[in-house]
Amino acid sequence: MTLIGLALWRELAFSPESRQMGRTLEAEFWHEASTFYNPNLKNMPGAYFRGYGMDMRKYFSIMGIWIALAVDTEKDAPMPPQSGPKYDEMSNLATIFNLGLSIPKADLVSLTGETKARFISRAVPNSYRGDTPKSGNCPDSA
Amino acid sequence: MGGLWGNRRVWEQIKTGMIHWKMGNDDIGWLLIPGNGKTNVKVSQTTTSLYLADPKTTRFDIYVYAQNAGLDAFDESVWALPGMKLTVNTTQKRVSVESIDPAIFEKEQAVSEHYSAITKVVFELPTSWDDTKPLIDIIPKR
Numbered sequence: 629m630t631l632i633g634l635a636l637w638r639e640l641a642f643s644p645e646s647r648q649m650g651r652t653l654e655a656e657f658w659h660e661a662s663t664f665y666n667p668n669l670k671n672m673p674g675a676y677f678r679g680y681g682m683d684m685r686k687y688f689s690i691m692g693i694w695i696a697l698a699v700d701t702e703k704d705a706p707m708p709p710q711s712g713p714k715y716d717e718m719s720n721l722a723t724i725f726n727l728g729l730s731i732p733k734a735d736l737v738s739l740t741g742e743t744k745a746r747f748i749s750r751a752v753p754n755s756y757r758g759d760t761p762k763s764g765n766c767p768d769s770a
Numbered sequence: 771m772g773g774l775w776g777n778r779r780v781w782e783q784i785k786t787g788m789i790h791w792k793m794g795n796d797d798i799g800w801l802l803i804p805g806n807g808k809t810n811v812k813v814s815q816t817t818t819s820l821y822l823a824d825p826k827t828t829r830f831d832i833y834v835y836a837q838n839a840g841l842d843a844f845d846e847s848v849w850a851l852p853g854m855k856l857t858v859n860t861t862q863k864r865v866s867v868e869s870i871d872p873a874i875f876e877k878e879q880a881v882s883e884h885y886s887a888i889t890k891v892v893f894e895l896p897t898s899w900d901d902t903k904p905l906i907d908i909i910p911k912r
């Protein structure tokens with residue numbers, strides 16, 4: 629869903645500068661997603677935030693739909709072969725097709741390539757300067 | 771393997787730890803640590819380790835999907851699952867190993883896809899536990 633928001637930003641923001649910001653953020657998002665994605669398992673290793681399942685090949689996740697469109701082959705698509713749970717997420721297709729994909733070539737390649745053993749660590753700050761967390765999301769938020 | 775340390779929101783849509791593997795029959799096996807706030811998860815290149823996050827915790831749960839693995843596959847120190855052997859190092863008391871109703875699991879853990887069987891392993895902690903020491907180490911080996 630974040631990718632759809634970023635694609636809307638990339639295409640529909642008022643100024644060229646703002647559209648470029650959307651493109652930059654979208655490219656960074658794809659880089660992060662493709663870095664963590666395991667094409668051998670056709671799954672993300674987690675941890676998951678707002679994960680609606682454990683196996684992206686067995687239910688329609690929005691991320692799986694984006695990756696399926698990016699790789700454009702059935703065998704590499706991390707989604708059920710036909711219908712399956714959360715099929716209603718396919719309603720995002722119209723928006724995605726209208727906005728189009730904007731994914732860095734190197735990241736696109738890594739969504740289908742051989743997976744080598746990797747160890748990745750990310751430190752995520754509790755808050756960002758200027759950001760306001762939604763009330764109730766964090767124990768210490770206002 | 772993937773893990774999250776410092777989850778700030780208790781929510782079934784957050785999965786703080788997991789292991790995925792190929793089971794050899796074109797199916798994916800997995801181990802799930804729920805985002806219930808009880809534990810922190812640390813992953814090294816060889817091991818998934820759980821640590822105490824909430825000092826009020828008296829029990830913690832681990833969920834496993836491994837098709838056709840009977841309960842006898844879950845030995846005290848080795849879980850011999852299809853396609854993966856998990857060595858389990860812990861001094862915690864194992865309270866139960868049970869096959870649970872997949873429908874209840876799917877609802878409680880916000881998992882959309884359907885499974886034929888899910889195994890739940892429950893451990894009990896002593897009244898006080900040093901949160902710098904791992905509650906349990908899980909070491910996968912194919």
